[in-house]
Amino acid sequence: GAGVSQSPRYKVAKRGQDVALRCDPISGHVSLFWYQQALGQGPEFLTYFQNEAQLDKSGLPSDRFFAERPEGSVSTLKIQRTQQEDSAVYLCASSLESISGNNSPLHFGNGTRLTVT
Amino acid sequence: EDQVTQSPEALRLQEGESSSLNCSYTVSGLRGLFWYRQDPGKGPEFLFTLYSAGEEKEKERLKATLTKKESFLHITAPKPEDSATYLCAVVRGGANNLFFGTGTRLTVIP
Numbered sequence: 001g002a003g004v005s006q007s008p009r010y011k012v013a014k015r016g017q018d019v020a021l022r023c024d025p026i027s028g029h030v031s032l033f034w035y036q037q038a039l040g041q042g043p044e045f046l047t048y049f050q051n052e053a054q055l056d057k058s059g060l061p062s063d064r065f066f067a068e069r070p071e072g073s074v075s076t077l078k079i080q081r082t083q084q085e086d087s088a089v090y091l092c093a094s095s096l097e098s099i100s101g102n103n104s105p106l107h108f109g110n111g112t113r114l115t116v117t
Numbered sequence: 118e119d120q121v122t123q124s125p126e127a128l129r130l131q132e133g134e135s136s137s138l139n140c141s142y143t144v145s146g147l148r149g150l151f152w153y154r155q156d157p158g159k160g161p162e163f164l165f166t167l168y169s170a171g172e173e174k175e176k177e178r179l180k181a182t183l184t185k186k187e188s189f190l191h192i193t194a195p196k197p198e199d200s201a202t203y204l205c206a207v208v209r210g211g212a213n214n215l216f217f218g219t220g221t222r223l224t225v226i227p
Contacts, residue, residue, distance in 0.1 A: 004160070033214060042121075042204055042217030043161065056213065091160050105151070106215060108160030 002026070004109035006092050012115045013082045021077045021112045025094030033106065034067055034077050035091040043091055049075060082116045089113050119144045121218035123205050129224045130195055138190040138203055138221045146210025150188050152181050153204040155220070161204055164190075195225045 005024040013019050025032050031050055035043035036059075045059040051072040060067070064083075069075040079086055089111040096104040120143040130136055142150065149168055153161035165174040167183040174181045178199065180191040190203055202222045206215040 031213070040219070042206070042219045043215075045214040045216070048213055059214070093160070105163040105166065106161075107163065108153075110158065110160045 004092055004094055004107050006090075006109040006112050008112060009110070010113050010115075012117060015083060015116055016081055018078065018080045019082055019114065021079075021090050021092075021114070023075045023077070023092030023094075023109060025073065025075070025092070026096075026107055027073075029094035029096055029107075030072075031095045031097065031104075032069055032075050033093045033095075034075070035093065035108075036061075037089045037091055037111070039088075046077070046090075079114075082114075084116050087114055087116045119207065119209055119216045121205055121207055121216060123203075123218035123221050125221060126219070127222045127224070129226060130192075132196060132225055132227050133194045135191070135193045135195070137192070138223070140188040140190070140205030140218055141186060142188070142205070142207050143186075144207045144209040144216070148208040148210055148212070150183055151206045151208070151215060152179075152188070152190055153206065155202045155204055164203075192223070195223075197225045197227050199223065200225045 007022045034046040037043040047067045048056040049069040064080045066078045091111045093106040093108040095106050122141045124139045149166050152164040155161045165181040170185045172183050178193045182189045202220040204220045206217040
């Protein structure tokens with residue numbers, strides 16, 4: 001079946017613009033995560049949804065970052081007034097249930113590469 | 118504070134030359150340790166989950182082991198297609214998110 005799909009694949013924004021990144025998780029997956037990955041680094045946690053509920057947003061770097069998952073499937077990560085330090089790959093991942101098992105590992109999309117000029 | 122340190126940062130192997138990647142961790146109440154493979158321009162791909170010291174998992178040329186302080190990813194007789202960045206991540210007690218290391222970039226030369 002289809003994996004996690006993210007769009008756009010690449011996004012170039014001028015400093016100060018708002019951007020919206022979309023994630024289509026695997027159908028039926030309850031948990032959805034957003035991660036930020038800088039060049040040469042491991043992914044860093046941003047936020048976590050269980051169905052439509054945002055249970056953890058402790059990783060969001062500032063109040064310019066906002067995520068939603070209104071119907072418990074598709075999710076959008078919005079960044080307002082983008083800054084150069086926001087340039088990174090934004091990864092979305094989903095899992096069937098809790099992530100701490102072989103039965104429901106985290107499945108990642110291929111990410112959106114955001115470049116802020 | 119959780120810490121995951123992977124070494125070496127980069128590793129070049131000849132095809133068929135076996136080696137090991139290290140992941141040292143400090144985490145409160147480990148719920149699981151995960152290994153992922155990431156190819157350039159792609160998202161991480163799940164390989165293994167380990168839960169307790171002494172546990173081992175195998176998949177083709179890869180074998181992951183876990184102690185109370187570190188995990189090893191052993192690669193036996195690697196092939197060029199094993200070239201990728203290998204990421205280690207932990208989940209601590211009470212958390213749901215993965216905490217990643219910075220990865221080991223493996224290159225296997227034909």
